[in-house]
Amino acid sequence: MKIYNTLSRRKEEFVPQDPNEVKIYSCGPTVYSFAHIGNMRTYVFMDSLRRVLRHEGYTLKHVMNVTDVGHLTSDADDGDDKMEKAAKKEQKSPYEIADFYAKAFFKDLARLNIDRPEIIAKATEHIDGMIDYVVGLCDKGYGYETSDGIYFDIAKFPGYGKLSRARLDEQLAGGSERVAVNDEKHNPADFALWKKAPKEHIMQWPSPWGMGYPGWHIECSEMSREYLGDLLDIHTGGVDHIPIHHENEIAQSEALIGKKTVNYWMHGEFLLVDGGKMSKSLGNTYTVDTLIERGYSPLAFRYFCLNGHYRNKLNFTWAALDAAQTALNRLYETLLVHKNAPDTEITDTVPGEGRYSDMNVMDAWKKEFEYAISDDLNIPLAMSVVWKALRYKTPNRKIYDFVLSLDDILGLDLEKGTAEAELKAQEKKEEEEEELKETIPAEILALSEERMIAKKEKRYADADALRAKIAELGYKVTDTKDGPVITKE
Numbered sequence: 001m002k003i004y005n006t007l008s009r010r011k012e013e014f015v016p017q018d019p020n021e022v023k024i025y026s027c028g029p030t031v032y033s034f035a036h037i038g039n040m041r042t043y044v045f046m047d048s049l050r051r052v053l054r055h056e057g058y059t060l061k062h063v064m065n066v067t068d069v070g071h072l073t074s075d076a077d078d079g080d081d082k083m084e085k086a087a088k089k090e091q092k093s094p095y096e097i098a099d100f101y102a103k104a105f106f107k108d109l110a111r112l113n114i115d116r117p118e119i120i121a122k123a124t125e126h127i128d129g130m131i132d133y134v135v136g137l138c139d140k141g142y143g144y145e146t147s148d149g150i151y152f153d154i155a156k157f158p159g160y161g162k163l164s165r166a167r168l169d170e171q172l173a174g175g176s177e178r179v180a181v182n183d184e185k186h187n188p189a190d191f192a193l194w195k196k197a198p199k200e201h202i203m204q205w206p207s208p209w210g211m212g213y214p215g216w217h218i219e220c221s222e223m224s225r226e227y228l229g230d231l232l233d234i235h236t237g238g239v240d241h242i243p244i245h246h247e248n249e250i251a252q253s254e255a256l257i258g259k260k261t262v263n264y265w266m267h268g269e270f271l272l273v274d275g276g277k278m279s280k281s282l283g284n285t286y287t288v289d290t291l292i293e294r295g296y297s298p299l300a301f302r303y304f305c306l307n308g309h310y311r312n313k314l315n316f317t318w319a320a321l322d323a324a325q326t327a328l329n330r331l332y333e334t335l336l337v338h339k340n341a342p343d344t345e346i347t348d349t350v351p352g353e354g355r356y357s358d359m360n361v362m363d364a365w366k367k368e369f370e371y372a373i374s375d376d377l378n379i380p381l382a383m384s385v386v387w388k389a390l391r392y393k394t395p396n397r398k399i400y401d402f403v404l405s406l407d408d409i410l411g412l413d414l415e416k417g418t419a420e421a422e423l424k425a426q427e428k429k430e431e432e433e434e435e436l437k438e439t440i441p442a443e444i445l446a447l448s449e450e451r452m453i454a455k456k457e458k459r460y461a462d463a464d465a466l467r468a469k470i471a472e473l474g475y476k477v478t479d480t481k482d483g484p485v486i487t488k489e
């Protein structure tokens with residue numbers, strides 16, 4: 001299996017430390033408001049990674065954090081604390097806020113068939129570990145104290161910037177305006193490990209530096225190490241994390257541990273809305289609830305995400321979601337046709353000169369699907385293989401079974417969706433029959449009934465006479481295996 005490593009900017013063969021178990025850490029949500037569909041795209045990517053790794057035979061030890069403390073509105077350590085701001089606005093305690101939005105987040109994951117990582121780590125439950133971490137960094141000379149907190153000195157860490165390929169000398173010289181906010185910092189890009197809390201700050205804990213609360217980045221360094229040890233196989237997040245959050249995680253972790261702490265860095269690209277950024281002021285920070293309110297199924301959004309590669313930007317529009325819903329419905333309906341078709345061997349082979357030429361078509365579909373998912377999670381290519389199979393020239397039960405077997409990767413509820421499509425088709429048929437009945441006069445229905453009784457009693461002459469009478473009144477009776485069908489002549 002190949003995955004693209006942001007650190008090397010290359011696709012690399014994936015080799016976990018333990019041949020059976022993969023250690024993954026994913027940056028999770030800050031639970032101060034509802035997650036939007038952009039966040040959800042990143043977790044659909046995380047879920048595809050989980051599913052493909054499991055399909056490849058690995059068991060997973062996967063940790064995701066829930067940030068329920070101290071994440072400032074700006075990544076650069078100034079601005080308000082997001083949790084505190086929400087708590088004040090909603091007049092609740094930060095713990096109530098975090099609990100409410102964490103529950104909503106996990107509900108959204110479930111609605112999108114996103115697997116829950118094995119371990120969910122809450123920041124507020126790991127404060128002691130974070131303090132120890134910061135003490136460790138200070139002992140090693142990487143941390144220094146100012147009047148408002150403990151900062152990481154990036155000048156002491158020569159590798160700073162290697163993930164985003166930003167140059168340390170530029171960062172050190174950097175004339176960023178926000179420096180002015182804190183002129184005690186040695187360098188503009190130095191970041192807070194720990195913040196001293198003003199009295200009115202609601203969330204605060206005792207520390208060697210007085211009451212305070214942790215910086216955002218230290219959370220991930222500490223909790224990933226606590227559960228997964230010094231070296232992770234894979235670390236995931238959205239691309240916005242590359243230049244600051246993950247750069248800072250690398251600095252903290254490598255400074256403390258003394259060597260590389262992550263083998264593969266993976267980042268999901270952004271979801272755009274109408275070609276631009278999502279923002280509260282534009283009113284386009286849609287949530288899973290918004291999709292449902294507008295009549296779409298959450299899985300239509302999942303389907304929409306699966307059709308874009310995780311490393312490409314994806315543009316959300318309502319028209320695109322509409323198309324995804326239509327395609328997903330058609331996927332279920334086409335599966336239904338194959339489900340009810342004969343189960344016969346498919347013996348034809350792939351024509352032409354390509355990679356799969358002369359191979360049995362079913363074997364070729366399987367191979368192509370496997371190739372796609374193991375090539376840096378090329379789920380869009382895998383989806384095209386699904387459609388190729390579904391468009392096979394004749395319906396065949398084997399195609400239903402094959403496509404269903406791929407749902408461990410796709411997570412589109414294919415079996416359930418097909419069953420629902422079947423129910424819908426049946427209801428539609430019944431409705432049509434009902435409608436027909438309504439338009440046929442009672443007198444004709446009665447005559448038809450009489451004719452059926454005559455037939456049953458083998459009074460065929462009577463039956464023929466009744467048919468003739470029905471015909472005289474302008475209707476035609478056709479006998480089918482399901483009984484007589486009456487149509488207007």
Ligand code: AMP
Nearest residue numbers: 029030038039041042237238269270271
């Ligand atoms: P946050 O709760 O803001 O820390 O974000 C949670 C996750 O969503 C992070 O991994 C972000 O990188 C990711 N994210 C934020 N905005 C978007 C977006 N527009 N598209 C995709 N992922 C996003």
Ligand code: ZN
Nearest residue numbers: 027028220245
């Ligand atoms: Zn993180």
